[in-house]
Amino acid sequence: xxxxxxxxxxGTRMLDVWVAGAGMTRIGRHSETLQHLMAEAAHAALAxxxxxxxxxxxxxxxxxxxxxxxxxxxxxxxxxxxxxDVPAIRIETATSSGAAALYAGFAEIAxxxxxxxxxxxGEKMTHVPTPRVSELIGRSIxxxxxxxxxxxxxxxxxxxxxxxxxxxxxLRELAQVSVKNHANAARNPYAHFPHAVTLEAVxxxxxxxxxxxxxxxxPISDGAAAVVLTAERAxxxxxxIGQGTDTLAVRHRDDLTSFRATxxxxxxxxxxxxxxxxxxxxxxxxxxxxxxxxxxxxxxxxVPPGKAGRATLDGETMLDGRLPVNPSGGLKARGHPxxxxxxxxxxxxxxxxxxxxxxxxxxxxxxxxxxxxxxxxNNWVTLLETS
Amino acid sequence: MLETIAASRCxxxxxxxxxxxxxxxxxxxxxxxxxxxxxxxxISFTTLHSPPEGFRSPLHIALVQLEGGARFVCHGAEVRGxxxxxxxxxxxxxxxxxxxxxxxxxxxxxxxxxxxHAGDRINAIARSLVKRGWRRxxxxxx
Numbered sequence: 001x002x003x004x005x006x007x008x009x010x011g012t013r014m015l016d017v018w019v020a021g022a023g024m025t026r027i028g029r030h031s032e033t034l035q036h037l038m039a040e041a042a043h044a045a046l047a048x049x050x051x052x053x054x055x056x057x058x059x060x061x062x063x064x065x066x067x068x069x070x071x072x073x074x075x076x077x078x079x080x081x082x083x084x085d086v087p088a089i090r091i092e093t094a095t096s097s098g099a100a101a102l103y104a105g106f107a108e109i110a111x112x113x114x115x116x117x118x119x120x121x122g123e124k125m126t127h128v129p130t131p132r133v134s135e136l137i138g139r140s141i142x143x144x145x146x147x148x149x150x151x152x153x154x155x156x157x158x159x160x161x162x163x164x165x166x167x168x169x170x171l172r173e174l175a176q177v178s179v180k181n182h183a184n185a186a187r188n189p190y191a192h193f194p195h196a197v198t199l200e201a202v203x204x205x206x207x208x209x210x211x212x213x214x215x216x217x218x219p220i221s222d223g224a225a226a227v228v229l230t231a232e233r234a235x236x237x238x239x240x241i242g243q244g245t246d247t248l249a250v251r252h253r254d255d256l257t258s259f260r261a262t263x264x265x266x267x268x269x270x271x272x273x274x275x276x277x278x279x280x281x282x283x284x285x286x287x288x289x290x291x292x293x294x295x296x297x298x299x300x301x302x303v304p305p306g307k308a309g310r311a312t313l314d315g316e317t318m319l320d321g322r323l324p325v326n327p328s329g330g331l332k333a334r335g336h337p338x339x340x341x342x343x344x345x346x347x348x349x350x351x352x353x354x355x356x357x358x359x360x361x362x363x364x365x366x367x368x369x370x371x372x373x374x375x376x377x378n379n380w381v382t383l384l385e386t387s
Numbered sequence: 388m389l390e391t392i393a394a395s396r397c398x399x400x401x402x403x404x405x406x407x408x409x410x411x412x413x414x415x416x417x418x419x420x421x422x423x424x425x426x427x428x429x430i431s432f433t434t435l436h437s438p439p440e441g442f443r444s445p446l447h448i449a450l451v452q453l454e455g456g457a458r459f460v461c462h463g464a465e466v467r468g469x470x471x472x473x474x475x476x477x478x479x480x481x482x483x484x485x486x487x488x489x490x491x492x493x494x495x496x497x498x499x500x501x502x503x504h505a506g507d508r509i510n511a512i513a514r515s516l517v518k519r520g521w522r523r524x525x526x527x528x529x
Contacts, residue, residue: 135439144406145460148483149435149442157433158450165431165471210434247412251450251458252404256431 014110019236019384021049021228022350024343025122027335028192030222034061034068034124039081041224041340042120045347049228055114057088060101060121060339066136067125077120086118094140095288096373097121098225098342099380103241105229115231122224123338133220137338140374142249153217155250155375156289157209162256163291164211171211173309175202177290178215178332180318185329187319187360192221192335216290221335225343227350233387236353239275239366240383242268248377261379262299262370269368269381277301280383281364282324282352284345286372287331296370297325300381319360327352327360342371342380349384390425390478394457403456425477426489427453432466449486451475461486 023044025037032040038059046052059074070076074088093100098121105117125133138151145155163169179199185191197215205215229238244264247253253260270276277300287293294308302323303311311317317325328334328348331341349367351357369382395418396403397411403421404412411418430450438446447463461477461484463469468488475486476493 131437131440138439148448148460148462149438149446150448150460151435151439154433154435154438154446154448157435158431158448161433162431162471207434207436209436212433249404249412251460252412253458256450 015112015231016233017106017109017238018230018232018234019227019238019346019350020051020116020230020232020234021045021047022226022347023048024190024225024340024347025223026190027221027223027337027340027344029126030124034064034070034122034224035077035080037124037222037224038077038120038122038226041122041226042081042118045120045226045228046118049230051116051228051230053083054086054116054118054228056105056108056117057083057086058101058105058108058117058119059088059090060092060097060119060343061090062092062094062097062123062338063136064123067123067128083118092339093378094373095137095336095338096286096342096371096378096380097339098344099369099371099382100243100342100373100378101339102227102343102346102382103243103380106238106241109229109231112231117229118226119229119343120224120226121339121341121343123340124222125220125337126222130220140377145249145251151209152288152375153209153212156217156291157212158250159256159295160212160216160289160291161210163295166257167306167309169291169294169309171203172199173294173313174216174290175199176312177287177293178202180312181287181326181330181332184319184327184360185333188329188334189359191329191333192219193329193333212289212291218288218331218336221337223335223337223340223344225340225347227343227346235386236350237385237387238382239385240269240271240273240381242266242270242272242381244268244379244381246377248374250375257295258299259295259372259376259379261376262296262372262381265370265379265381266300269383273383273385275366279366280323280368281366282327282362283368283370284328284348285325285330285370286341286379287326288336288372290332292372293325293330300368300370319362324362327357327362342369345369345371346382346384353384353386389476392423392425392453392459392477392484394421394423395419396421405453405457405459423453423455423457425453427451427459427475427477429469429471429473429475429486430458431471432463432469434466449475451477451486453477459484463487
């Protein structure tokens with residue numbers, strides 16, 4: 001057994017945690033049930049790990065009670081996939097639930113409580129009318145702000161306008177985030193929208209929450225993703241994982257153009273890993289809205305403050321750029337099935353690190369995944385490293 | 388007449404939030420009630436073109452930095468000419484708060500309001516001067 005001393009946490013001894021398997025469904029519209037999508041992702045991850053049965057299961061689902069009408073979802077999913085006898089728990093931190101579930105699984109192994117943990121997340125929403133989906137996602141917003149009609153796009157609209165005013169981000173730079181992510185998704189057979197879009201199409205798409213347009217915003221998707229974590233040495237190690245939080249209400253924050261939750265999660269993840277952003281080769285970021293990708297690049301320290309828009313327009317974040325961002329297509333084009341997303345990002349990173357990302361394969365040893373819960377109230381940063 | 392907005396203050400960090408909250412978002416201590424005048428500065432704003440059920444399109448939502456501390460979310464009837472940093476007054480209609488854009492004159496009035504009666508007279512003089520200047524410009528335009 002190898003013990004690791006976590007820097008900054010004197011006396012804390014943790015076991016190394018490895019990712020042995022990663023699998024997911026195609027993201028998009030599905031007729032299968034949510035538990036069935038989760039089973040498909042889970043079985044794919046277990047097959048890659050060459051593991052028949054995990055010791056424990058962690059399930060992420062943001063709101064299956066409302067979206068599909070089923071509750072007690074840890075037991076529901078575990079039973080459906082043939083693991084009624086395996087202890088299962090459910091984790092929820094709004095739209096970052098998948099990343100939070102990864103943390104729970106990580107903690108179980110790092111603490112020595114389990115050897116092999118299956119972490120699976122999913123959501124099924126496309127069968128629900130769009131205004132209802134908006135309302136259900138919006139329930140993660142502060143109730144007072146919601147009483148004024150604030151939805152996720154509305155609050156993201158406030159953030160985006162402030163970002164444009166403060167950092168001089170241009171509308172072309174903003175649109176280029178979507179263009180780049182769609183171009184990446186065109187190479188990903190698992191993506192919801194595997195096709196390119198032009199800068200003009202983004203800039204002329206329907207206005208949703210001024211200055212945010214339709215093609216700046218992620219779609220409503222179905223899908224599931226899963227990873228198998230293990231205490232036994234594998235190709236990819238979780239080098240660091242960090243959580244950061246902020247006030248539920250956006251009006252209780254001093255700054256709209258930077259997310260405290262991302263900064264805190266970043267700090268925690270890098271402190272655990274013992275290295276900094278310079279070591280990161282490629283990233284999967286939570287681009288629910290185009291501006292969020294720009295903010296995350298700066299909050300994580302991957303791009304100097306105020307330079308994310310320019311770097312994007314200059315192609316630095318493209319597949320062949322200095323720092324590829326969202327090789328999967330991101331939330332914008334791979335799709336955003338809520339609780340699946342945090343894990344789908346990790347699946348993409350693991351596939352990239354192990355040479356399984358056919359058609360969009362990158363070189364690199366260190367990947368970073370960043371997931372936002374709510375309007376950046378509960379964020380996660382995960383660092384994955386090949387041994 | 389200025390609107391008074393109910394708020395609360397954290398006895399530990401002195402942060403103010405509006406509307407009032409039971410506990411400070413950053414400290415586990417009960418907040419004490421206070422109030423703020425309904426004027427402030429636009430932090431950001433947006434217009435929703437397909438607002439949620441129960442709201443009419445277009446729906447203008449703004450985040451306002453109130454004079455005296457808290458940030459406040461409110462509606463507005465109009466965003467033409469509105470910018471980040473614009474001064475706004477906040478008014479409650481049926482318990483819903485709305486912002487309205489303050490012009491130079493309104494700002495002068497708010498400033499002079501604090502100087503009392505003498506301020507009113509100076510304010511009236513300023514108003515007539517501005518009006519005269521405006522008419523002259525209109526004439527020149529023709």
